[in-house]
Amino acid sequence: DGGITQSxxxxxxxxxQNVTLSCEQNLNHDAMYWYRQDPGQGxxxxxxxxxxxxxxxxxxxxxxxxxxxxxxxFPLTVTxxxxxxxxxxxxxxxxxxxxxxxxxxxPGTRLTVL
Amino acid sequence: xxxxxxxxSMDCAEGRAANLPCNHSTISGNEYVYWYRxxxxxxxxxxxxxxxxxxxxxxxxxxxxxxxxSSTLILPHATLRDTAVYYxxxxxxxxxxxxxxxxQGTELSVKP
Numbered sequence: 001d002g003g004i005t006q007s008x009x010x011x012x013x014x015x016x017q018n019v020t021l022s023c024e025q026n027l028n029h030d031a032m033y034w035y036r037q038d039p040g041q042g043x044x045x046x047x048x049x050x051x052x053x054x055x056x057x058x059x060x061x062x063x064x065x066x067x068x069x070x071x072x073x074f075p076l077t078v079t080x081x082x083x084x085x086x087x088x089x090x091x092x093x094x095x096x097x098x099x100x101x102x103x104x105x106x107p108g109t110r111l112t113v114l
Numbered sequence: 115x116x117x118x119x120x121x122x123s124m125d126c127a128e129g130r131a132a133n134l135p136c137n138h139s140t141i142s143g144n145e146y147v148y149w150y151r152x153x154x155x156x157x158x159x160x161x162x163x164x165x166x167x168x169x170x171x172x173x174x175x176x177x178x179x180x181x182x183x184s185s186t187l188i189l190p191h192a193t194l195r196d197t198a199v200y201y202x203x204x205x206x207x208x209x210x211x212x213x214x215x216x217x218q219g220t221e222l223s224v225k226p
Contacts, residue, residue, distance in 0.1 A: 004157075033213065042201065042216030043158070058213060090157050102148075103214060105157030 003027065004106035006091050011111045013085075021076045021109045023091030030095060032074035033103065036060060037088040046089075049074055078111065085113045118202045123221045126196075132189040134220050136202030139183040145206050147178060148214070149187045151198040158201065158216075161187065192224045 004025045013019045025032065031050045035043040045058030049068040063082025068074055074093075078085045088110050092103040119137040126132040138147065148163040162169055162176045164185070169176045175188040189196055201219040 035216075040218070042218050043214070044216075045213045048213060088155070092157070102160045102163070103158075105159070108155070108157050110155070 004091060004093055004104055006089075006106040006109050008109060009107065011109055013111070013113050015113055016080045018080060019078050019085075019111065021078065021089055021091075021111070023074045023076065023106060025072055025074075025091075025093045025104075025106075027093055027095075027104060028071070029093035029104070030071070031093060032068070033092040033094075034058075034064070034066065034074070034076045035090045035092065037090060037108075043090060046076065085111060087111060118204055118217055120200075120202055120217060120220045122218065123223070125223050125225060126189075126192045128194060128224055128226050129191055132192040132196065132222060132224070134187040134189075134200050134202075134222065135184065136187070137184045138202070138204045141182050141204050142206075145204050147176065147182075147185050148203040148205065149174070149176065150201045150203065150214070150216075151196075152201070152219070153195075153198045161200075192222075194224050194226065196222065197224045198222060 007022045033048040034046040036046055037043050044060050046064050047058050047066040049055035052071050055066050055068050063079055065077045088108050090108045091106045094103045146163050146165050149161040150158040152158040161173050164176045164178055178185045199219040199221050201216050203214050
């Protein structure tokens, strides 16, 4: 089955530690995205990548880093510089050459920093 | 991308039609209306999109007013599994970066 996987579903870390969230897709999509969601809020874009080895900052990139070495993978690192990292993190992918650019989302990773 | 306004919450009886409104009075001529929904603690799911004509698929119907300043998502026979937050998003198709700007959406509660 084609889709997007994120692991783990729940993640706990101590304050001051960096943590990397995994996102893998087998949809052969060029574009991938990372969003953050806080309780009762909509999603906010952290980083996006339209093609391998290229990525751009979204609206709230401070304290985060990404890499895009492979088409199917777009890991997100939450660094110790991120002041409030506890949140629900969602990865998505899309085919930007497609006319309507529908995004497909993974199940999310809920990060709790203790 | 234009901004959208949605009611924060709505109730609907199971089996009845759920009509979710969205205002987008500043929409531009090349912007589409997209609808996504998010069931609690899951990733958002695409439902439908449209430009100016009404659209229907297996999940829902989308009615866009003639002036395109508002739209309504219709779930014809709501079930308990349709309980979710519904997001109306306006954006240019295939825009650079492709980001979706999510507002707070409408929390739909389908009741037995």
